[in-house]
Amino acid sequence: MKTHTLFEGNSHTWLMFGRDPAKPEKIIDTNQYMVVTKDNALLMDPGGIELFSSMLTTVIKQVPVDKITHLFASHQDPDIISSLGLWDQALEGATLHSPWIWESFIRHFGMQNINYNAIPDEGGRLTIDDVTLEFVPAHYLHSSGNFNVFDSQTGILMSGDIGAAMDVDDAPMFVDDFESHIPRMKLFHQRWMPSNEAKRDWVERVRKLNVKMICPQHGRIFKGENVERFLDWFDALEVGLTGQMLHG
Amino acid sequence: MVDNTHSYFVVAAVIAARLDKATRIARHLSITASNARALAFRAGEGASGFRPLTDYIHRLADLTVSSSSRINKIASELSRTAAEKERADRAIQYFADVRKRASDSPYLESLDPVYARTEGRQLQLKEAYNAQIKLLQGELNTLASELRAAGVLATMSRVEALQADDLYQQSLNNVADNVQNVTDSIKKHIDASQKLVTQLTQVS
Numbered sequence: 001m002k003t004h005t006l007f008e009g010n011s012h013t014w015l016m017f018g019r020d021p022a023k024p025e026k027i028i029d030t031n032q033y034m035v036v037t038k039d040n041a042l043l044m045d046p047g048g049i050e051l052f053s054s055m056l057t058t059v060i061k062q063v064p065v066d067k068i069t070h071l072f073a074s075h076q077d078p079d080i081i082s083s084l085g086l087w088d089q090a091l092e093g094a095t096l097h098s099p100w101i102w103e104s105f106i107r108h109f110g111m112q113n114i115n116y117n118a119i120p121d122e123g124g125r126l127t128i129d130d131v132t133l134e135f136v137p138a139h140y141l142h143s144s145g146n147f148n149v150f151d152s153q154t155g156i157l158m159s160g161d162i163g164a165a166m167d168v169d170d171a172p173m174f175v176d177d178f179e180s181h182i183p184r185m186k187l188f189h190q191r192w193m194p195s196n197e198a199k200r201d202w203v204e205r206v207r208k209l210n211v212k213m214i215c216p217q218h219g220r221i222f223k224g225e226n227v228e229r230f231l232d233w234f235d236a237l238e239v240g241l242t243g244q245m246l247h248g
Numbered sequence: 249m250v251d252n253t254h255s256y257f258v259v260a261a262v263i264a265a266r267l268d269k270a271t272r273i274a275r276h277l278s279i280t281a282s283n284a285r286a287l288a289f290r291a292g293e294g295a296s297g298f299r300p301l302t303d304y305i306h307r308l309a310d311l312t313v314s315s316s317s318r319i320n321k322i323a324s325e326l327s328r329t330a331a332e333k334e335r336a337d338r339a340i341q342y343f344a345d346v347r348k349r350a351s352d353s354p355y356l357e358s359l360d361p362v363y364a365r366t367e368g369r370q371l372q373l374k375e376a377y378n379a380q381i382k383l384l385q386g387e388l389n390t391l392a393s394e395l396r397a398a399g400v401l402a403t404m405s406r407v408e409a410l411q412a413d414d415l416y417q418q419s420l421n422n423v424a425d426n427v428q429n430v431t432d433s434i435k436k437h438i439d440a441s442q443k444l445v446t447q448l449t450q451v452s
Contacts, residue, residue: 053345053349054349062355085339089365
């Protein structure tokens with residue numbers, strides 16, 4: 001699994017893990033993100049069981065295991081958090097931050113040692129050492145209980161499935177040509193995202209955040225002008241297709 | 249040795265299902281006892297020896313129901329322990345893999361306490377698993393020995409039926425046959441469960 005540094009500053013570092021060449025076939029490639037602060041680390045959308053070994057191998061090249069004191073699961077999907085039962089054995093006393101509506105579902109993955117911090121629908125903040133991160137509501141995009149993580153200091157938005165694309169396994173880390181990237185993400189957004197209203201509301205709120213990087217869970221990262229391009233494209237896209245529109 | 253180490257989940261579930269069937273049959277035995285008591289009462293003095301036997305049939309039915317319920321609970325706890333142990337086993341495998349793959353990591357040693365903790369939990373779960381199996385075996389053995397007495401009960405019922413008036417003899421003999429058939433049926437499920445528990449003891 002490759003590691004890419006998205007930001008490195010005095011207070012914290014943003015790392016992205018992905019493009020795993022050892023990933024089993026027929027399993028969607030996922031991007032994992034980690035914020036490393038002075039004494040702690042937050043691992044976001046740590047992935048499925050099948051990736052656990054690669055993930056832990058990659059992570060302990062960056063930080064000691066006991067430094068990972070926080071986990072975040074944007075929603076309940078298996079590619080996001082089905083590895084929880086194994087992290088639960090590795091991280092004693094860590095806290096998982098995740099939407100309140102999924103607590104009783106996510107616990108099915110196995111959770112006896114990790115604490116669950118149920119994020120309310122309106123979102124919240126998490127301060128780790130000198131860094132404050134914001135849980136931005138992104139409900140119905142696609143999951144009905146869903147959050148992004150925003151770092152106002154760096155402008156990095158971990159956007160979960162928003163901005164995700166079905167790409168080749170060794171795809172570049174960043175979107176270079178936005179227009180040619182559209183076919184890789186269009187159907188995913190139209191099919192997975194059920195609500196135009198939720199989408200418009202999210203776009204409106206995110207436009208006010210001064211986002212410099214949109215980091216999805218699958219595919220490439222948007223930065224610079226591509227952030228605005230993505231927001232415009234997503235704003236105009238018809239999602240939640242049904243009937244003929246879906247099949248035709 | 250059980251070929252597939254995951255099969256203990258299935259075995260625990262099969263035991264629970266067998267005991268559920270035994271419970272249902274035991275409830276039928278309880279109805280038989282109530283009917284027999286009424287019949288013995290109507291048969292009068294000639295069937296007076298039959299009446300205490302109906303109490304025993306009742307007791308046997310109650311014992312089977314309560315014992316099955318306890319065994320079901322143990323089987324369910326056993327299944328949960330097995331699932332937790334499986335998770336710990338799997339975590340140990342993954343940690344061992346990570347140790348190999350991250351041998352160049354400056355933080356590799358940070359995995360040592362995690363490994364030791366999980367091994368400790370694995371051992372605790374193994375001990376809990378073995379204790380639950382012992383408990384399960386004990387309950388099944390107790391129930392099996394109680395059911396062995398049921399054969400005598402059926403024979404005694406037939407003897408007592410002979411003392412009753414001709415009018416009631418056939419009906420009381422039917423009760424005896426019913427006791428025999430029902431207890432045989434319960435015994436089959438208990439025997440099968442005992443064999444399954446033996447399989448569980450062979451899982452490391």
